[in-house]
Amino acid sequence: MIDYTADDNELAAVVAHELSHNLLDHRAKLAVVKKGKIAAIRATEEEADRLSVWLMANAGYDPQAAIRFWQRYGKATGLGILSAPTHYRWKTRVHMLGEEIAAISLVTPKKGIRPPPLLKTAVSPK
Numbered sequence: 001m002i003d004y005t006a007d008d009n010e011l012a013a014v015v016a017h018e019l020s021h022n023l024l025d026h027r028a029k030l031a032v033v034k035k036g037k038i039a040a041i042r043a044t045e046e047e048a049d050r051l052s053v054w055l056m057a058n059a060g061y062d063p064q065a066a067i068r069f070w071q072r073y074g075k076a077t078g079l080g081i082l083s084a085p086t087h088y089r090w091k092t093r094v095h096m097l098g099e100e101i102a103a104i105s106l107v108t109p110k111k112g113i114r115p116p117p118l119l120k121t122a123v124s125p126k
């Protein structure tokens, strides 16, 4: 997947998605799910997508690169992992990313950082 990125902004999109899974402790949360595992995984994928664009924006990357990457990757792979039952279709993911990027622009930065809503316990700069 990393080989498929066109530039540093798109690479940041992939890394930010994976970093979001770690920050949101998804592995531990999924480990205790007994029923509805597929839906639970899909929910963690959505959270990782949504948080990823906040991380990108706060780190100085263009969050629109996430849309460019997932759109191109989705179109090219078609029946790849993005259409697995655990993942939303790429068009849905791209739509959610657009919603989240719009939400970022509505938050006033504190010392250049916009606190992501998904990281409620995050320490924001004073």
Ligand SMILES: [Zn+2]
Binding pocket: 017, 018, 021, 044, 045, 048
């Ligand atoms: Zn993921």
